[in-house]
Every structure is written in C-alpha cells, then in structure tokens.
Amino acid sequence: MTDDLAGLQAETEAALAAAGDLRALDAVRVATLGKSGRVTALLKGLGAVPAEQRKERGAAVNHLKGVLEAAIESRRVALDAAALEARLAAERLDVSLPPRPFAPTGPESGALHPITRTVEELTAIFGAMGFGVAEGPDIEGDWFNFGALNIPDHHPARQDHDTFYVPAGADGRRPVLRTHTSPVQIRTMLGQEPPIRVIVPGRTWRADHDATHSPMFHQVEGLVIDRGITLAHLKGCLIDFLRAFFDIRDLPVRFRASYFPFTEPSMEVDIGWNRKTGELGKGGDWLEILGSGMVHPRVLANCGIDPREWQGFAFGMGIERITMLKHGIPDLRPFYDSDIRWLRHYGAPVLSPATLAEGV
Ligand code: PHE
Numbered sequence: 083m084t085d086d087l088a089g090l091q092a093e094t095e096a097a098l099a100a101a102g103d104l105r106a107l108d109a110v111r112v113a114t115l116g117k118s119g120r121v122t123a124l125l126k127g128l129g130a131v132p133a134e135q136r137k138e139r140g141a142a143v144n145h146l147k148g149v150l151e152a153a154i155e156s157r158r159v160a161l162d163a164a165a166l167e168a169r170l171a172a173e174r175l176d177v178s179l180p181p182r183p184f185a186p187t188g189p190e191s192g193a194l195h196p197i198t199r200t201v202e203e204l205t206a207i208f209g210a211m212g213f214g215v216a217e218g219p220d221i222e223g224d225w226f227n228f229g230a231l232n233i234p235d236h237h238p239a240r241q242d243h244d245t246f247y248v249p250a251g252a253d254g255r256r257p258v259l260r261t262h263t264s265p266v267q268i269r270t271m272l273g274q275e276p277p278i279r280v281i282v283p284g285r286t287w288r289a290d291h292d293a294t295h296s297p298m299f300h301q302v303e304g305l306v307i308d309r310g311i312t313l314a315h316l317k318g319c320l321i322d323f324l325r326a327f328f329d330i331r332d333l334p335v336r337f338r339a340s341y342f343p344f345t346e347p348s349m350e351v352d353i354g355w356n357r358k359t360g361e362l363g364k365g366g367d368w369l370e371i372l373g374s375g376m377v378h379p380r381v382l383a384n385c386g387i388d389p390r391e392w393q394g395f396a397f398g399m400g401i402e403r404i405t406m407l408k409h410g411i412p413d414l415r416p417f418y419d420s421d422i423r424w425l426r427h428y429g430a431p432v433l434s435p436a437t438l439a440e441g442v
C-alpha cells in the first residue's frame with residue numbers, strides 16, 4: 083500500500099475512534115465514502131493513473147475502501163450498542179426500591195394518621211370479640227339515613243342532624259351525605275342473615291364547624307343481632323371495649339338513660355375523668371363518650387328480621403373524640419390540616435401494627 087493510502091487509512095481510523103455518536107460517525111462515512119469523499123475521489127482519479135500502474139493502484143484503493151467500510155460498520159455496531167445501553171440505564175425501573183421510610187425513625191420517616199391508628203385499634207379490639215368490619219356509601223338515601231332507622235319525615239331528630247343534602251334523584255327524594263354510620267346497620271341487616279356482629283368505621287358529615295366540630299368527621303358503629311341478646315351484653319361489650327381501648331383496667335363506665343329513635347331503651351355512655359387535668363380514669367367527673375341501645379323492634383322489622391325471634395344492640399361513637407381523649411390532642415382542626423409536624427407528633431409508627439398488649 084502506498085504512503086498516501088496508509089495515511090488516509092490511519093486518519094480515517096482515528097476519526098472513527100473519535101466519533102462519539104452515530105451523527106459523527108456518519109460525517110466520517112460521508113467524508114470518506116460519500117460522493118465527494120476521499121476514497122471516492124481516489125477511485126475517480128484512477129483514470130489519470132499511468133496504464134502500467136493502474137491495476138495495482140486500483141486494487142490498493144479498492145482494498146482500502148473495503149477496509150474502511152468494515153471499520154465504519156464495526157464502529158456503527160459499537161455505537162448502537164452503547165446507545166442502547168445508555169437508554170436501558172436511563173429508563174431503568176428499580177422495582178427493588180425499599181419501602182419508605184427506610185428507617186422507622188428519623189426526619190424522613192412517615193407516620194400513620196391518628197384516625198387510621200384508632201380504626202386499626204378498634205378493629206383489633208372488636209375483632210378479638212368476634213366482630214367483622216362492614217362499610218357503606220358516604221352518599222346515602224334518605225330512607226337508609228333516616229326512614230329505616232325509625233326517623234320519619236318531620237321527626238324532630240332530623241333537625242338535630244345538620245344535614246348536607248345532594249340534589250334530588252328520580253324519586254324526588256334528596257340523597258344526603260350520611261349524618262351517622264347507622265345507615266350501615268340497615269344495609270348489613272338487609273344484606274345478611276342474623277346472627278350479626280359488625281363494626282362500621284367510616285366518614286360522616288354534618289354542617290357544623292368549630293374547634294370541636296368538623297363538617298366531615300368519623301364514627302364507628304357497632305351492631306349485634308342474635309337470639310337472647312340483652313342489655314347485659316351491651317354493657318359487658320362496651321365496658322370491655324372502653325377499658326381495652328383506653329388501656330385502663332378499672333376505668334369507671336356509667337350508663338345513662340337517653341333517647342335515640344332507632345334504639346329502645348337507649349343509653350349514653352360516660353367514662354370517669356378529671357375535668358381539670360384531663361386525666362382519664364379518676365377524678366370523679368363524667369365525660370360522655372358514645373350513644374347506644376337495644377335495636378328498636380321497628381328497625382328490625384324494617385329489615386325483615388322478626389323482633390320476636392331476634393334481638394340486638396347497637397352503638398355509635400366519634401372516632402376523633404376518642405382519639406383526642408386517648409392521646410391528649412386538644413384541637414380537632416389539625417386532624418385535617420395535613421401538617422407534617424402534627425402528624426409526626428401524634429402519628430403512629432408505620433411498621434408497628436395495633437396489638438392488644440393485654441387482650442380483651
Ligand atoms: N347514630 C347515633 C349518633 O350519631 C349514635 C348511635 C348509634 C346511638 C347506634 C345508638 C345506637 O349520634
């Protein structure tokens with residue numbers, strides 16, 4: 083090979099090595115093998131070569147052309163592979179990412195909202211007593227929220243609930259944002275045969291807003307339907323629950339006669355506390371915690387259950403309220419503010435499941 087061809091080969095190979103992407107590679111190819119490329123020019127120039135040298139020169143130039151074509155192709159393959167590698171690395175989805183928070187403590191760790199935590203605890207405690215969990219819709223029919231619960235039209239109890247109404251449906255009745263979890267009593271009794279034992283944690287709505295009331299809040303309902311159920315079962319169940327939840331073995335519990343249209347008799351339940359210090363369990367003062375009663379025979383009949391054969395009790399309480407009391411949270415409003423500092427302070431560690439240290 084003559085010196086000029088060897089030089090051209092060396093220069094081209096250096097340019098190929100320097101070409102970092104396909105565009106640069108193509109520029110080298112055009113400058114070498116393109117219409118006005120240097121090898122093309124050499125081929126065109128063969129006609130001017132003296133006849134006795136032409137054969138040898140032609141063979142050398144063609145050989146160089148082949149060598150450079152192969153070199154360009156091999157560089158293209160290498161660059162293609164590198165580009166694919168880079169794309170795979172950039173688009174890589176690491177499904178093995180550990181769940182966050184990686185450390186159970188520290189500034190980056192998350193926490194369970196106190197409402198979530200209380201629902202877990204309620205589920206654990208009532209679960210240990212054989213209760214399942216039921217749910218119902220937030221937007222309820224008038225009949226489920228009121229009528230079936232023995233609250234007819236124009237009943238004064240309707241005014242007690244500052245109800246949010248939704249525009250009327252085809253039947254002319256306005257659906258409501260449920261004002262309590264009690265409609266799920268009805269749905270449960272219509273949906274399954276007794277015996278029944280469920281709790282119903284969920285959102286409820288009332289047009290009310292101040293330091294201790296929010297238009298959206300949470301309740302937990304309880305419903306037991308079986309044969310031979312008496313007030314004694316209601317009392318035993320709620321005393322056990324309150325002592326387990328507040329973790330005070332001798333928590334004083336008082337049952338006070340009251341009125342709800344869907345229970346008869348009805349009782350409000352108070353626990354002992356100290357009004358001045360807020361301490362639960364002693365102090366001689368009483369604090370109302372929940373409403374309860376024996377399921378009204380008319381409510382059973384509304385659900386197709388024969389009240390002569392089946393009896394039951396029901397109860398309902400505010401989840402925020404028992405959470406505030408248990409953890410000494412003074413104000414209701416931050417529950418819904420999503421303030422990370424509040425959540426860190428009152429939230430529960432994510433990886434610590436609600437357990438019953440002492441059983442029920
Ligand atoms: N639904 C009642 C309320 O919201 C509470 C309750 C439930 C009372 C079940 C008795 C039985 O105030």
